[in-house]
Amino acid sequence: MCSNEKKVRAANFTAKEEAILTSLVKQYEHVLECKKTDAVTNQQKTEAWSNVAREFNVVNDSHRSEAVLKKKFENLKKRVKKKLSENKTYSMGTGGGPYKDTPLNDTEEGIKDILGPRAEGFQSQFDGDAIEIEIPETDDLQVSNEMIVEFANDHDYSSTVKPSATDDIENNGDKNWKKYTPNMLKRKKSAALCVNTTGKITFRNVL
Structure with a gap:
């Protein structure tokens, strides 16, 4: 039987709520950001998100469910990755105009720390993005071309x-080279x- 009740849209997250959520995820990042997907790890992630939701609702005025908080944090990570990607793409461009940089706020900086190398990617060892080796300069070496x-x-x-x-x-x-031929x-x-x-x-x- 279908229900005629309309779902009420919750209010958007405020900057304060985003900061609280990020700080709570930081406490459980060793579990929530683990890439293992076995049964034991999944159970630990479920318990960790339950703890995050409980602690979040204690200090926050409006109630947020566990699923909403989890979805919100995924969106925050996508937003940070997008900003970092745009900054990197613009810095490597060849067009004119002033340098454009989209700074991260304190909450986004915290999410960047949680992501670690995944935020900007690893340094490539094979293409042009590799770190160049610096050769130290020495003044003692004297070379003579004699x-x-x-x-x-x-x-x-x-x-x-x-x-x-x-x-x-x-x-x-004084020789005349007009009659010169390659032969x-x-x-x-x-x-x-x-x-x-x-x-x-x-x-x-x-x-």
């Missing part, structure tokens, strides 16, 4: 350059660029 060329004593080193090589290079500045790169190297070298050269960097 290069020492050593010639082996048991080898002969000789360099032969034609006397006219410098003159040929200087005269190339000319396959020609034999110019005599001015040929240097005959025999011996062993050792390069050693000095730090």
Whole structure:
């Protein structure tokens, strides 16, 4: 048989009621925020919410049921996560305009503490959100770019350059390059660029 009685909508939660609810949940967070779902844990959660509802109604003027308080706290957690997500998304944006930040009130800060890392998520170790490793600066390390060329004593080193090589290079500045083609790169190297070298050269960097 259907009842013709209309449900009366309860009054909205005030900021004071939200603060009281958050403080009570903080006392039982080790049970209420536990992720286990076995029979024993579920029974402990039910008893904890009963205690929260009883203590809440003792200090509050209007009566709130256990189901209403549980639903309200879930909505509060969603609201805090949404604010934190919007702040993080806006801070990583590339658009112009002033920085926009939605601050959290005292009650929302308390809910953020209850959520812990779940509020903003864990730091990624693989993408661009990872924390960069800072390399300490040292002033004691001195590096010299000096290069020492050593010639082996048991080898002969000789360099032969034609006397006219410098003159040929200087005269190339007046050469007409209008008829130049890429196929000319396959020609034999110019005599001015040929240097005959025999011996062993050792390069050693000095730090």
